[in-house]
Amino acid sequence: MSNKAWPLYEVFIRAKAGLSHRHAGSLHAADDQMALGYARDTYTRRMEGVSIWVVRSELIVASDPAETSAFFEPAKDKVYRHPTFYEIPDGVENL
Amino acid sequence: MYTQGLDQKEQSTQQSAELEDAAQLEAFMQRVDEEEKIEAKDWMPEGYRRTLVRQISQHAHSEIIGMQPEGNWLTRAPSLKRKAILLAKVQDEAGHGLYLYGAAETLGVSRDQMVANLLSGKAKYSSIFNYPTLTWADIGTVGWLVDGAAIMNQIPLCRCSYGPYARAMVRVCKEESFHQRQGFEIMLVLSRGTDAQKAMAQDALNRWWWPALMMFGPSDKDSKHSAQSMAWKIKRFSNDELRQKFIDATVPQAEFLGLRVPDDDLKFNEDTGHYEFGEIDWQEFHDVLAGNGPCNKQRLAKRNKAQDDGAWVREAARAYADKHA
Numbered sequence: 001m002s003n004k005a006w007p008l009y010e011v012f013i014r015a016k017a018g019l020s021h022r023h024a025g026s027l028h029a030a031d032d033q034m035a036l037g038y039a040r041d042t043y044t045r046r047m048e049g050v051s052i053w054v055v056r057s058e059l060i061v062a063s064d065p066a067e068t069s070a071f072f073e074p075a076k077d078k079v080y081r082h083p084t085f086y087e088i089p090d091g092v093e094n095l
Numbered sequence: 096m097y098t099q100g101l102d103q104k105e106q107s108t109q110q111s112a113e114l115e116d117a118a119q120l121e122a123f124m125q126r127v128d129e130e131e132k133i134e135a136k137d138w139m140p141e142g143y144r145r146t147l148v149r150q151i152s153q154h155a156h157s158e159i160i161g162m163q164p165e166g167n168w169l170t171r172a173p174s175l176k177r178k179a180i181l182l183a184k185v186q187d188e189a190g191h192g193l194y195l196y197g198a199a200e201t202l203g204v205s206r207d208q209m210v211a212n213l214l215s216g217k218a219k220y221s222s223i224f225n226y227p228t229l230t231w232a233d234i235g236t237v238g239w240l241v242d243g244a245a246i247m248n249q250i251p252l253c254r255c256s257y258g259p260y261a262r263a264m265v266r267v268c269k270e271e272s273f274h275q276r277q278g279f280e281i282m283l284v285l286s287r288g289t290d291a292q293k294a295m296a297q298d299a300l301n302r303w304w305w306p307a308l309m310m311f312g313p314s315d316k317d318s319k320h321s322a323q324s325m326a327w328k329i330k331r332f333s334n335d336e337l338r339q340k341f342i343d344a345t346v347p348q349a350e351f352l353g354l355r356v357p358d359d360d361l362k363f364n365e366d367t368g369h370y371e372f373g374e375i376d377w378q379e380f381h382d383v384l385a386g387n388g389p390c391n392k393q394r395l396a397k398r399n400k401a402q403d404d405g406a407w408v409r410e411a412a413r414a415y416a417d418k419h420a
Contacts, residue, residue, distance in 0.1 A: 004413065005207050008200070025263070026197045028206060030412035031419065042193050045186065046270075065136045 155195035225388030238278015
C-alpha cells in the first residue's frame with residue numbers, strides 16, 4: 001500500500017438512553033465523519049446503540065498497567081471512605 | 096482497550112532483564128491460572144503474543160475470504176427474502192473480520208501488515224473457504240455446517256485469556272447463531288421440496304461434510320500448538336474434542352432433515368454416548384492448506400483485485416481528509 005494508513009479510532013456506544021457510553025472496539029477511518037459511519041456499520045447492525053462517540057486512539061491518555069499498584073495505592077488504606085467502616089448500634093434506624 | 100497506539104510500552108529496565116522476565120512470567124501464569132484476563136498493555140510472554148497474533152489474524156482473514164463463497168450467490172438467491180438474508184450474513188462476516196483485525200492490532204501488529212500477508216499468500220486462512228459453492232443448497236450447507244463448526248470453535252474462545260479476543264468473540268458468537276439457523280432453514284425447505292431439491296441438498300452435504308470436519312484442525316496427536324495454547328487458556332478444548340462435539344450435535348440434525356451423512360463408518364456408540372466416525376483424509380486437508388484446494392488461487396486473486404480496485408477510493412478519502420484537516 002502506497003499511501004499512509006488511515007488512523008485508528010476507538011468507538012464508544014450508548015446502548016440506550018440512561019446508560020453511559022461503553023467501549024465497543026476500534027476501526028480505521030480517513031476522517032471523523034467516516035469513522036462515525038463505519039462505527040455505525042460495524043458495531044450497530046442490530047440496533048445496539050442510540051449514540052456513538054468516536055475518538056482518535058492517539059488522543060486517549062491512559063494509565064500505565066506496569067504502575068497500577070503505585071498509581072492506585074493512595075486509595076488503598078482509606079477504608080473510612082466506605083459506609084461499612086462505621087459501627088452503628090442495633091436499634092438505630094434509617095442510617 | 097483495543098488501542099494499538101497505547102499498547103507498545105517499551106520495556107524500560109534493561110538491567111536484570113532476564114531475572115525480571117522470570118518473575119514476570121510467573122506473575123503472568125498466575126493471573127492466567129486464576130482466570131484473570133490479560134489486557135493489551137499488560138506484560139505477556141513473546142510466545143503468547145505471537146500465538147495470538149497468528150491465531151487472531153488467521154481468524155480475521157478467514158472471515159474476509161469467507162465472504163466469497165457466499166457472495167457468489169448474492170445475485171442468484173432464489174427470492175428477495177433470501178437475498179436480503181444472505182446480504183446481511185455476508186455483511187456480518189466483514190464485520191467479524193474487522194472486530195478480529197482490531198483485536199489483533201492491540202498486540203502491536205499493524206492492519207496493513209496483516210492485510211499484506213493475506214494478499215501475498217503468506218498468511219493462512221481456514222481451509223474450508225477454498226471449496227466452491229456450486230448450488231443454492233451449498234449456501235444452506237455452509238450456514239448449517241460451516242457456521243455450526245465455527246460456533247463450536249468460537250464459543251470456548253469467548254473465555255480466552257486475552258481480553259480483546261474474548262470480547263470480540265462474544266460479539267461474533269451472538270451474530271453467528273443467526274447464520275447457522277438460516278442455513279439449516281434453507282436445508283429444511285429443500286429437504287421437504289421436490290425430489291430434485293432433496294437431491295441437491297444431499298449432494299451439498301456429501302461435498303461439505305468432510306471439509307467441515309477438517310475445520311477443527313489436525314488430530315490432537317499431530318497438533319503442534321495445542322498443549323501450549325491450552326496452558327495459556329487461549330484454547331479450552333482440543334481439536335478432537337470439538338470435532339466430536341460437532342458430530343454429536345450435527346448427525347441428529349441431518350437425520351431430522353432426512354439426509355444421509357456420507358460416512359459408512361458412522362455409528363452411535365451407546366456406551367460412550369458419542370458417534371464413532373470414519374478416517375478423515377488428512378492429505379486433502381494439507382493439500383488445501385498448502386494452496387492446492389479447488390479455489391485457493393481464485394479466492395486470493397479476487398481479494399487482491401478488490402484491494403487494487405479500491406485503491407483510488409482510499410487515496411481520495413485520504414486526500415479529502417488532509418484537505419479538511
